[in-house]
Amino acid sequence: MSAQPKSGRDLHRAALAALHGAAMALAHPAAADTPTRPPVLQPETLSVVELKDRMQPHWVWINDISFNHMSDGRAYLVDADAGTMLGMISAGNGHGVVQILPDGKTVAVPATFYSRGMRGKREDVITFYAIRDLAPGAEVSIPPKRIQTIPFLNAEPLTDDGRFSLIYNFTPEQTISVVDIPARKFVGEFATPGCGAMHMTGPRQFMMQCADGSLQVGQMSEDGQITLGATSATLFRPEDPASERPVRIAPARYLFFTYAGEAVEAGVKADRPALIARWSLQGTDGAGWRPGGTQPMAYHTASGRLYVLMHKGGPNTQKEPGSEIWVYDVAKHIRLARLPLDHPASSVAISADAAPLLYTALFGSGMLDVRDPASGRVIRKIAGIGSDLTVIQPSPLAEATP
Template sequence: MLADRRSRAARRIARSLLAATVLTAISTYKPALAAEPILQTEESDVVTLPAGGPHRVLVEDGVYRHSKDGRVYVVDLDTGRLLGMVQAAYNANVVADPAGKAFYVAETTWERGNRGKRHDILAAYDPRTLEMVADIDLPGRALITPKKPDMAIGADGHYVYVYDSSPTNAVHVYDTALKSVVRTVDVPGCGLIYPWGNAGFSSICGDGSLANVQMDAKGKPTLTRTPPFFVPDRDPVFEHSPDVRANGHVWFISYSGLIYETTLGTQSSVAKPWSIQEAAGLKRASDARAPFEVTWRPGGWQLAALRARDSHLFVLMHKGTFWTHKEAGSELWELDLKTHRLVRRVPLAAPSMMVGVTQDAQSRIMLTDEAGDLVVLDGADGKPVRKIGALGDALIFTAAPGE
């Protein structure tokens, strides 16, 4: 028993000595400290993009979940890279100068965020630095969901046209050389802008006709009207019908799938329509007089795109009844506008509300999906090239060089 007590006492003394040694070591330990970093002065710079090619495109994102935060993306389709972005506030529109000198964004803001004085703005950007090179107050602009023909640019880039509907239907004409709005042209009962030549444009009117505006050397407009060529409450035409500003051609596509080839000018002429479905060997689709017939029909937002070099039209198609013109396309149909024949049908991996196409010999087709991906197809055979994942929130239209 005495030996056990002595053993326990010895262990307590040993533990006390060990604890004292550890505490002494901790109190005397001085770790080696790293040298204080030398703070560098932050320097800002501007990265200049190399000259763009036919596959550098602009993509507008409406960001519908918080649409005051709209954007325009600069995208390289060959690498799948997002090269840059500029703000495109509420319900914006974008057009690119035909020579690639600049691109223009029309947008609207309010001084106090969601209230206060309203500002309608036209901003011009350098396409290589993305720096703003002009910031112009507009008299107004149409505040509707962004539509490609809400804004347009002439064939030589001298005039930019901005559609307005307050207090009346009108088009503001911006002179890119003077950097100012030089005229407002009234187009009563008509809307949107389809440019032709250097100083002319047409608008669609509520009775199914066209208003044609030609401006002389001093910018004075002359307005003419065509007879109606479609019946609006029976088979209206899509606002996003594709056009070629250089020669003033537009292919108006109706809800049922009729194509009206139109040559714009002071006396615009409209050819006899032909049917997309008949071009594919199907029966012509019904109009509003038989609204419940289910067949293949055009639909979407930017639902069609034109490759002008070979006159091929790409149209998003879906199966549905007459009033399903806002449905996304489950197939992409490629049509030859010269022969009125179907070239191919391309089933899509995911429904798309938008189609765009580049104009070069190795063209690329652009689609989107609900996830905001930009899907790139080969323009020759319609096969997938790449997917740029989660590019945006609501990709609604594209602008490619040479359109």
């Protein structure tokens, strides 16, 4: 017969003794040696991080429109090489874009605020942030009329030299506010009846999309005054409008796309809007597929390649996220590849450098995917970036700086 089983209390006591022994052994691993303890932790001084003074080629801004709490719009800055969040800007109600100055050292952020959060007095401002500290600096008051919409890049563009900021107003009267960036000064407000979105086509020139399906040129003077210029014939049919999210494929040329998937290249020649080419994104074997999302296209200037979020769907699916990225040679109007995605994406962008990274995000996911543009393969995922990601803005700089 085996020994009497111990009582529960005995077992408990034995277990405690064993644990105590183990703990002592851990605390004094060599009881025979002189006890050595690591140096005591030193008191710390709290610091604030400063970044490099300009954006690096694989730094990228991401808009979080915060759809369920829109007074809390955010612009996240991440390092796509390291997969880390670098910092953030709180950008108020209906956050749109950050305006990255050409030297990559400053961003101007158009924003809307209310004195009591979601109510009270409305104030629209452009606030300047140095990349180095991401702290709010100078501010310029602008008319409280900024368009409130699902963000798109050319609602609030800069002139190429960074001299002027243009703000698309909608009240529902359509106007443009102009701000002199170096002077930090509001210039004026200019009516653009029937037309909106400003696609820069020259140092002081842009092209707008009009409700009747035409394009109209806007000219700027050296002191920022806008005059309306020539208008094209109707280029887009009412039943198949062009998205307000085209890509710039040359200094004075854009690739527009319609909801049904027609690519329409148009630009400005001799101060007049000009239709350059029409071709099909579907080609001969893509029937049933359409472009869609909140930022459906990205163009890489150095390689001439176009990346389009495509999904299977019919009419009225222009906001559907893409399940594949289709890659095109824009000069030849041909598709080079179809890149299936591991999960759908509603925004796509590409870095400007010679070894680019492709970025995708799905509205609602809070995640930026960093991809190899040749294969679409995910290199890394950066999670927890806000909630409702829309516009992705890569660095305008192709070269790294120390």
